[in-house]
Amino acid sequence: MTTASICTIGDEILIGQIVDTNSSHLARALGEIGIRADRMVSIADREEDILSTLEAELRRNPIVLTTGGLGPTKDDITKPALTKLSNSPEMVKNEAQEAIVRSILHSRGLDVLESNLMQAMVPSNCEVIPNRFGTAPIMVFRFPEARFGHAATLYAMPGVPHETLGMLPEVIEDIRAHNALEPITHRNLMVYGLAESALAQLIAPWEEALPADMHLAYLPNTLTGIKLRLSVYGGDEKSAESRFSAQIKALKEILGSRIYSEQEDRLEAVIGRLLRERGESLSAAESCTGGEIAHLITTIPGASDYFLGSVTSYAISVKEKVLGVPAETIREKGVVSADVAEAMARGARQLTGSTWAVATTGLAGKEGDGINEGGTVWIAVSGPGGTVSEKRVYHNDRERNIERFSASALDLLRRCILGEIHG
Amino acid sequence: MTTASICTIGDEILIGQIVDTNSSHLARALGEIGIRADRMVSIADREEDILSTLEAELRRNPIVLTTGGLGPTKDDITKPALTKLSNSPEMVKNEAQEAIVRSILHSRGLDVLESNLMQAMVPSNCEVIPNRFGTAPIMVFRFPEARFGHAATLYAMPGVPHETLGMLPEVIEDIRAHNALEPITHRNLMVYGLAESALAQLIAPWEEALPADMHLAYLPNTLTGIKLRLSVYGGDEKSAESRFSAQIKALKEILGSRIYSEQEDRLEAVIGRLLRERGESLSAAESCTGGEIAHLITTIPGASDYFLGSVTSYAISVKEKVLGVPAETIREKGVVSADVAEAMARGARQLTGSTWAVATTGLAGKEGDGINEGGTVWIAVSGPGGTVSEKRVYHNDRERNIERFSASALDLLRRCILGEIHG
Numbered sequence: 001m002t003t004a005s006i007c008t009i010g011d012e013i014l015i016g017q018i019v020d021t022n023s024s025h026l027a028r029a030l031g032e033i034g035i036r037a038d039r040m041v042s043i044a045d046r047e048e049d050i051l052s053t054l055e056a057e058l059r060r061n062p063i064v065l066t067t068g069g070l071g072p073t074k075d076d077i078t079k080p081a082l083t084k085l086s087n088s089p090e091m092v093k094n095e096a097q098e099a100i101v102r103s104i105l106h107s108r109g110l111d112v113l114e115s116n117l118m119q120a121m122v123p124s125n126c127e128v129i130p131n132r133f134g135t136a137p138i139m140v141f142r143f144p145e146a147r148f149g150h151a152a153t154l155y156a157m158p159g160v161p162h163e164t165l166g167m168l169p170e171v172i173e174d175i176r177a178h179n180a181l182e183p184i185t186h187r188n189l190m191v192y193g194l195a196e197s198a199l200a201q202l203i204a205p206w207e208e209a210l211p212a213d214m215h216l217a218y219l220p221n222t223l224t225g226i227k228l229r230l231s232v233y234g235g236d237e238k239s240a241e242s243r244f245s246a247q248i249k250a251l252k253e254i255l256g257s258r259i260y261s262e263q264e265d266r267l268e269a270v271i272g273r274l275l276r277e278r279g280e281s282l283s284a285a286e287s288c289t290g291g292e293i294a295h296l297i298t299t300i301p302g303a304s305d306y307f308l309g310s311v312t313s314y315a316i317s318v319k320e321k322v323l324g325v326p327a328e329t330i331r332e333k334g335v336v337s338a339d340v341a342e343a344m345a346r347g348a349r350q351l352t353g354s355t356w357a358v359a360t361t362g363l364a365g366k367e368g369d370g371i372n373e374g375g376t377v378w379i380a381v382s383g384p385g386g387t388v389s390e391k392r393v394y395h396n397d398r399e400r401n402i403e404r405f406s407a408s409a410l411d412l413l414r415r416c417i418l419g420e421i422h423g
Numbered sequence: 424m425t426t427a428s429i430c431t432i433g434d435e436i437l438i439g440q441i442v443d444t445n446s447s448h449l450a451r452a453l454g455e456i457g458i459r460a461d462r463m464v465s466i467a468d469r470e471e472d473i474l475s476t477l478e479a480e481l482r483r484n485p486i487v488l489t490t491g492g493l494g495p496t497k498d499d500i501t502k503p504a505l506t507k508l509s510n511s512p513e514m515v516k517n518e519a520q521e522a523i524v525r526s527i528l529h530s531r532g533l534d535v536l537e538s539n540l541m542q543a544m545v546p547s548n549c550e551v552i553p554n555r556f557g558t559a560p561i562m563v564f565r566f567p568e569a570r571f572g573h574a575a576t577l578y579a580m581p582g583v584p585h586e587t588l589g590m591l592p593e594v595i596e597d598i599r600a601h602n603a604l605e606p607i608t609h610r611n612l613m614v615y616g617l618a619e620s621a622l623a624q625l626i627a628p629w630e631e632a633l634p635a636d637m638h639l640a641y642l643p644n645t646l647t648g649i650k651l652r653l654s655v656y657g658g659d660e661k662s663a664e665s666r667f668s669a670q671i672k673a674l675k676e677i678l679g680s681r682i683y684s685e686q687e688d689r690l691e692a693v694i695g696r697l698l699r700e701r702g703e704s705l706s707a708a709e710s711c712t713g714g715e716i717a718h719l720i721t722t723i724p725g726a727s728d729y730f731l732g733s734v735t736s737y738a739i740s741v742k743e744k745v746l747g748v749p750a751e752t753i754r755e756k757g758v759v760s761a762d763v764a765e766a767m768a769r770g771a772r773q774l775t776g777s778t779w780a781v782a783t784t785g786l787a788g789k790e791g792d793g794i795n796e797g798g799t800v801w802i803a804v805s806g807p808g809g810t811v812s813e814k815r816v817y818h819n820d821r822e823r824n825i826e827r828f829s830a831s832a833l834d835l836l837r838r839c840i841l842g843e844i845h846g
Binding site: 013015016018020042044049219283291293298310312317321322365397402 | 436439440441442443444446447450452454459460461462464466467640706709713716718720721730731734737744776820821825
């Protein structure tokens with residue numbers, strides 16, 4: 001299997017000012033085309049560190065990706081270091097990048113300074129992939145076998161995350177074009193509502209019967225559940241597709257609507273698509289999740305087409321006055337109860353006139369309230385067919401519990417919209 | 424300056440399944456005691472990689488911290504690798520850790536298995552800092568000068584973030600106790616409402632007059648503004664404190680209430696403290712921030728003491744019906760306007776009976792609405808003295824704009840509570 005090193009360059013990472021999220025995205029993108037990230041290294045903006053690290057990594061692996069250190073300020077020294085590393089006799093202007101630099105500055109109403117134009121100057125011994133999202137081009141250095149004991153390629157990418165991620169597909173395309181990679185095909189299935197161990201047990205017979213060249217990975221996440229990634233190494237994409245289909249059909253028979261998507265996806269995106277297809281609308285009433293459900297729903301562009309709004313009812317008075325939860329229900333059943341969750345969902349639906357409403361009431365912290373232990377939540381969904389509620393208990397810290405509460409409420413909503421659960 | 428390497432061990436990082444957040448925390452904690460993180464390396468759960476990387480890093484730096492690979496499953500091989508690295512002749516039981524293992528399993532109602540007890544077995548050539556938050560102890564290996572060319576210490580910590588961070592203070596304490604570090608003292612000041620460049624310009628005369636041994640760092644963050652960190656190298660803590668006081672007094676005269684805290688803190692925590700002191704309460708009405716403000720406020724433990732609730736009014740009908748925004752205001756001024764923001768804030772205050780209410784209406788995405796450009800927000804605060812509103816325009820992506828809108832609304836609220844701004 002082809003291997004790669006990922007290097008991030010920048011003092012801001014080493015002093016702990018920012019968390020490096022680029023490396024994780026790069027590793028995943030490499031994995032998708034069958035390249036294993038072998039090492040990730042973060043180093044400071046210091047020439048000797050950059051040179052010694054890159055030489056060591058190029059000796060170790062045939063592909064090295066760097067991000068960072070390409071800005072126009074004095075502390076960004078990746079480009080001079082790469083000029084040295086590649087023994088480039090001169091700097092040359094890249095016309096395509098210069099045009100982009102001018103257009104970016106123009107759109108921001110800024111004058112074009114000499115320091116801006118310098119961004120389009122690159123060492124003569126590199127190829128350029130123009131950066132459509134910023135001023136620093138991607139530089140590709142191809143080293144002959146004699147230099148590091150094997151043919152090696154270095155891709156120097158900008159470190160600003162939206163530029164790195166925006167340009168990543170073109171870098172991956174260049175890597176595919178220049179390397180004889182074993183073809184690898186993936187299919188993702190998003191599963192919600194099962195712990196990893198329970199899922200593994202449930203699908204064990206199916207997993208054991210998988211052909212030897214088909215590989216299964218479990219990728220869990222608090223907000224999105226478990227991504228099952230099925231990979232086939234070798235063969236062409238078409239034959240892989242037909243082989244996937246049979247396996248996925250069998251898996252669907254076991255898991256049913258626990259599979260909420262066949263793409264890399266989020267519950268709130270799937271819910272958005274369902275509501276849009278049906279011309280239906282949604283509202284929310286949140287207590288312990290404190291706005292997180294509304295926040296998740298509204299991170300989806302175009303959510304205003306189906307999301308009418310929500311009430312965060314932290315105080316009992318707001319539950320009663322705004323959502324119309326009867327005072328006696330709260331008194332008799334307690335705030336954290338099925339009846340209150342259901343009354344909140346009905347109240348939000350009535351208040352906004354939405355087709356569906358989802359509600360939460362619980363204890364996000366570790367402390368219990370004497371009746372319920374910390375981490376308990378009642379989630380409810382109200383819709384055209386009635387109102388349902390379910391209880392969940394999680395044992396995480398406050399922020400993680402809020403995420404889990406929100407995700408399980410969204411999943412209950414999804415299953416209600418699909419008609420799997422009726423009030 | 425003493426330097427250190429930080430190594431994370433685990434396949435899950437190299438396949439991009441999780442983002443390494445531990446390294447950033449470790450680097451910051453080291454920086455606080457005057458140690459510079461020189462390199463961060465992430466490697467897979469493979470013995471040869473672990474051994475060769477740790478040897479290289481121990482040769483490079485006198486302090487190496489590792490996280491990860493200490494779980495009880497087969498793929499966690501950091502402990503056997505460290506046994507080899509340290510030439511430990513045998514494994515010995517650590518009684519303190521075994522007691523913790525038993526107590527953790529007991530509290531979860533689980534039986535104590537042989538594999539659990541193995542967690543308390545450590546190579547004989549290490550010292551142990553018992554892990555109060557999990558089953559894997561922290562192992563400290565002290566290597567003599569002869570081994571790597573200088574005395575070197577390796578701290579092997581667990582990788583589960585709440586365990587790593589929970590035990591970090593004890594590791595830092597051990598590092599302080601065993602190294603002759605130049606004493607370093609810090610003071611943090613949290614500033615909101617100024618861009619980094621504007622802040623730098625404003626305080627330039629003050630900054631230039633700082634004594635040579637006093638260092639200033641700007642640490643910006645979307646949600647919390649800019650942290651100004653003032654450091655003194657050398658001298659004792661007491662004399663540093665009195666020297667800080669004079670500088671901070673001068674800085675406060677320049678920045679006034681732009682400084683919202685003298686601790687590492689968040690706007691929503693400061694607001695919580697202010698409201699609690701005054702016995703006042705808060706509600707919110709959110710449009711474009713879609714629940715993020717309520718979410719931020721309710722991540723603070725005990726927020727239910729002052730936060731009554733909020734309405735996310737995505738649909739115009741919810742703005743009108745629930746918050747009582749007059750239809751003609753929306754028609755005449757547009758949804759994204761000072762008048763609508765102020766009417767929303769007044770509506771939330773009336774609906775919940777809170778002392779204060781904060782509101783947002785704007786365009787989080789990049790697209791404009793024909794009148795306002797994308798990234799425009801009107802924020803409003805209503806309180807006992809009246810209602811105020813301010814406009815902001817940001818040019819980030821949707822999620823980042825939502826964060827900036829929310830943080831600037833919270834900052835306006837803070838300044839209103841302090842009486843700096845009146846309606």
